[in-house]
Amino acid sequence: MKKQNLKAWLYLLPALAFLAVFMIYPLVDVVVYSLEEGYNSASQTFRGVGLYNFSYVLRDPYFLAAVRNTFILVVITVPVSTGLALLISLGLNSIKALKNLFQTVYFLPYVTNTLAVGLVFMILFKKTAYSEGLVNLLINWFGGPSVDFIDGPYWAKMLVMCIYTVWVVMPFKILILTSALASVNPEYYKAARVDGASRGRIFWRITLPMISPMIFYLVITGFIGAFKAYADEVALFGTDLNAAGMNTIVGYVYDMLYGNSGGYPSYASAAALILFAIVFTITCVNLLISRRTQIS
């Protein structure tokens, strides 16, 4: 039995070693960095140990702006993208002709390169010397004034950011929800029809509860994904997100490490741990809610 155990551990060793070096050590290191005050990466020295890094980060206006941006993004894009994906999935599920074509079309953004998507959004929204962008043309056509979506007012930039995020995350949700809808046993719908349930009642009382595990899954992963937003912001507004006022928490962490104002691994670590705490709390709340509303 002892020998058996030894063998098992031996087989696990490569994976464990890999995890230890690339996951556990960095995690521990982040905590260590976040507690070392006045750490200097050139001389590898620090003044003392304490929570100063956290208090610095929490008072840094750039960080607070990043937190605000991230929260706005999360609060808007997660419900909107999940809701839209549900509507589209319901549509896809109820049509017969061209179903596969539409499924492919809706899935395309998922396999499209982020930068290519960024380019499309440039054409749609960016003001250049040659064009106002398609959306502005549309606004003008309806008689409205042009808006600079990329370098203009905050709400315009946030709007573009939200549309972009929703557009990028939706395909996966549509994929999951269409398969969830398709897996609902059609006998439930037949039974409901014989019992005289209206379409609305069928949706609220049968369809939605049946696919609720998938919706909760999408909401939870959606929250986590949205809190980690960074690459999409860069694709739209370039690398200097602080200047654009569109930074996110992950962006702030990155800037603290490598950006123009970078070289502060301690601040970066503290910010990363704060992000972790936020995501952890929200995921726990989500799980609690989902457990309470779901069937055992």
Place this chain on the structure above:
Amino acid sequence: MKIVLEHLTKRFPNRNRKIKSEVVAVDDFTFEIPDGTLIGLLGPSGCGKSTTLNLISGLETPTEGRIFFGNREVTNLPPEKRGVGLVFQNYALYPHMTALENIMFPLGNLKRDERPSKEEMRERAREAARLVQIEPYLERRPSEMSGGQQQRVAIARALVKKPEVLLLDEPLSNLDARLRLQTREEIRRIQRETGITTIFVTHDQEEAMSISDLIVVMKDGAVHQIAKPQDVYDDPVNLFVAKFLGTPPIDVFDGEVKGGTLFIGEDAVLPARGVEDGPVKVGVRPEGFIPDPDGALRCGLDRVEVMGRDTSIVFRHEGLNADTGRAIVDAEAARGLEGGEVRFSLKPLKTCLFDKTTEARIRLADGGGKAAGR
């Protein structure tokens, strides 16, 4: 509420689009189901019995023909306007609702002005639950109930709106053997208590025989016979019906009628007055064989099987359409049978003749084989 089906036909387009011909699931049905009866739609799988049920429930619309509930034509009415209760093969209970919520669901679907109050809904659901005897389990979810209990909840849900017609699609096929016996008695009891016209679909002839007032035997979308269970068994209209009903199944021989006498092989087994000379199929129910040292039918003895109350003689015969045949006999009569040959005389009422090509029943001139007067 009596149900009348008039020339009911349902054709589906072929799944394979290259084949232009349509699949006829239900072919020109005409029959009347008397008020308050329990009808068994019986047939092998794919014979159109579930489609018939769906047509009656309104889940499918007929290609041709009309359906009446009483004097009301319902052919083009959607299911919810027909006043039918339907129980599905897999019960289709909503897994996220308790038994009580499941039973109340149809009531909650009523339009605002017809909808009873919450208390009344609960009371009516309780009443339905009492009828099917699942009151103690009303707070459970379907996953916490046994198959038989789920079945009862499904029936209660179908009955809660007090429908005029109850439809059951293979109601017993998901239950184990013991529960099946118990539940079919239960269905019979509920049907008697409510007096509701009930149609149930099954491929199990024993099930249909045991509880139906009338059996409708179907094959390939067509009705073959509609009669009381015992009449379908004793007096089948064709070879298919004869073979489909009865366990163990009917023994079928190739025979020949010569000069008013029925021959199986060389043996003149029975008189067959009024039947034209020529080859025929002979069906003999297992209980129609009497072991008799002087019997006309000579068979090779394969073995004697004693299973509880039944003793059966397994025999061989050249004219038999299967490898062996089976006769169910008195234990006394089978005693002492050993090796070699066994001779039977046949009971005329348990022996039916069928046309060799059309397989339709050939009736004897004196009405022999007819169950009546037995």
